[in-house]
Amino acid sequence: MHVLYADDETTLQTLMKNQLEKLGHSVVVCPDGETAVAALEREPFDCLIVDLDMPGMKGAEVIQRATKIRPDMESVVITGKPDLQSALTAIENHVFAFVTKPCSFKQIKSLLSEVYHRLSRSRRLAALEHRVRQTDGDGQLVGEGEAMDRVRRVIEKVAPTDSTVMIRGETGCGKELVARAVHAASLRASEPMVSINCGALPENLIESELFGHVKGAFTGADNARVGLFEVADGGTIFLDEIGELPLTMQAKLLRVLETGDIRRLGNNQSKRVDVRVICATHRDLEKMVQEDQFREDLMFRINTFEVHVPALRERPEDIMPLAAHLLRRHRSDCDGADCFTDEAKSELLAHKWPGNVRELANVVEHAAILCDKLPIDAEHLPRHFSRRQLRSEIRDSGPMTIREMELLAIERAVERHGGDKKTAAEELGISVKTLYNKLNSAEEKAA
Numbered sequence: 001m002h003v004l005y006a007d008d009e010t011t012l013q014t015l016m017k018n019q020l021e022k023l024g025h026s027v028v029v030c031p032d033g034e035t036a037v038a039a040l041e042r043e044p045f046d047c048l049i050v051d052l053d054m055p056g057m058k059g060a061e062v063i064q065r066a067t068k069i070r071p072d073m074e075s076v077v078i079t080g081k082p083d084l085q086s087a088l089t090a091i092e093n094h095v096f097a098f099v100t101k102p103c104s105f106k107q108i109k110s111l112l113s114e115v116y117h118r119l120s121r122s123r124r125l126a127a128l129e130h131r132v133r134q135t136d137g138d139g140q141l142v143g144e145g146e147a148m149d150r151v152r153r154v155i156e157k158v159a160p161t162d163s164t165v166m167i168r169g170e171t172g173c174g175k176e177l178v179a180r181a182v183h184a185a186s187l188r189a190s191e192p193m194v195s196i197n198c199g200a201l202p203e204n205l206i207e208s209e210l211f212g213h214v215k216g217a218f219t220g221a222d223n224a225r226v227g228l229f230e231v232a233d234g235g236t237i238f239l240d241e242i243g244e245l246p247l248t249m250q251a252k253l254l255r256v257l258e259t260g261d262i263r264r265l266g267n268n269q270s271k272r273v274d275v276r277v278i279c280a281t282h283r284d285l286e287k288m289v290q291e292d293q294f295r296e297d298l299m300f301r302i303n304t305f306e307v308h309v310p311a312l313r314e315r316p317e318d319i320m321p322l323a324a325h326l327l328r329r330h331r332s333d334c335d336g337a338d339c340f341t342d343e344a345k346s347e348l349l350a351h352k353w354p355g356n357v358r359e360l361a362n363v364v365e366h367a368a369i370l371c372d373k374l375p376i377d378a379e380h381l382p383r384h385f386s387r388r389q390l391r392s393e394i395r396d397s398g399p400m401t402i403r404e405m406e407l408l409a410i411e412r413a414v415e416r417h418g419g420d421k422k423t424a425a426e427e428l429g430i431s432v433k434t435l436y437n438k439l440n441s442a443e444e445k446a447a
């Protein structure tokens with residue numbers, strides 16, 4: 001770490017510099033407060049170690065100035081004359097530690113190691129936040145048409161209440177983003193919001209993920225674990241794909257929602273939590289209730305307030321503003337819809353977007369990588385996406401029958417959706433059965 005040591009005692013200055021450098025730190029020593037502040041203004045440090053009682057500017061003032069100049073740095077106070085006022089100043093300025101002289105070098109060494117761990121944790125967190133912003137954006141709900149305006153109005157109404165919210169809409173249409181907007185506009189905004197995809201975990205793990213477990217609760221539970229309901233205490237939990245929750249877990253969730261009490265697996269004591277619940281699904285829960293796949297009582301409990309997020313094809317006016325917004329995640333030089341040529345725009349506007357905004361985000365990311373200089377043209381869109389690409393493939397492959405062209409379009413759609421024939425059929429406007437028939441008859445012909 002880069003350490004700034006401010007102390008007027010010359011013997012300590014030399015000792016600290018030598019010892020800390022032996023530990024691999026680089027150290028700048030300042031004999032008084034004024035030079036320490038000048039050093040802080042000149043270069044960034046990871047940690048400031050400051051003596052309180054120095055001639056001229058006192059250590060307390062150095063700390064006050066340091067918090068403004070280098071807010072990410074940690075400060076350690078050492079003093080030979082501890083008094084209440086300096087301790088209070090240290091607390092007010094969130095100093096990392098307050099050490100009284102004489103202190104052992106072992107003590108300083110271990111303090112610096114704690115500072116190091118705290119700094120690396122907060123840097124890791126900042127890197128993660130940066131990565132999340134790159135994939136999830138800044139949380140802004142883009143959409144200029146009436147459809148998204150309606151969504152925004154509903155969010156505004158429901159957010160300040162503590163109501164459970166159910167967000168419905170197709171895959172990738174922005175349900176999680178809406179959940180985040182509800183949390184951000186709620187009175188709980190400064191508390192955590194945690195998300196879990198109920199379909200992504202096997203049944204035996206989901207209970208421990210939601211409610212936690214004690215050490216030894218099951219084979220492999222080597223340590224106790226805090227569940228997401230506890231992590232979200234005071235804030236919001238977002239239960240994505242609630243329709244995928246196994247029936248046994250539906251019963252347990254209903255009990256928690258009704259009592260507000262959670263119990264870690266393997267523990268017989270319960271704990272009260274204050275968590276707002278937001279759920280989302282692309283499934284038809286009413287139909288699932290009729291088919292006994294979803295508990296009716298749970299559906300009534302979580303369906304207090306419903307927000308419907310329209311599919312992207314139902315709001316074509318949002319396609320280009322969204323494309324420009326998503327492009328900005330990768331290209332800071334994008335300043336609006338002019339970042340796409342007319343041909344690229346017409347390809348984007350003609351597409352049916354069965355994968356909704358997530359599909360658009362993937363297409364835009366692909367184009368951003370291929371395109372060296374904006375604007376993005378149709379040729380930068382994924383091969384399977386672009387109608388122009390399909391047309392040129394048809395042209396380049398020489399004469400083709402209508403049946404062959406049709407087969408090429410089907411194969412491209414299936415490839416585009418990673419083998420998902422149901423979604424490919426939806427996009428092509430044919431039934432899955434027709435799609436299979438066409439592929440099978442082509443295979444038979446080729447055999």
Ligand SMILES: Nc1ncnc2c1ncn2[C@@H]1O[C@H](COP(=O)(O)OP(=O)(O)OP(=O)(O)O)[C@@H](O)[C@H]1O
Nearest residue numbers: 135136137141142171172173174175176177357358
């Ligand atoms: N209105 C919007 N404005 C800006 N970005 C959006 C919008 N809607 C969706 N996105 C972006 O599209 C991607 C998919 O959105 P999100 O994860 O919220 O969809 P989802 O409906 O929750 O998906 P799934 O059904 O798979 O859980 C995210 O990167 C999100 O930031």
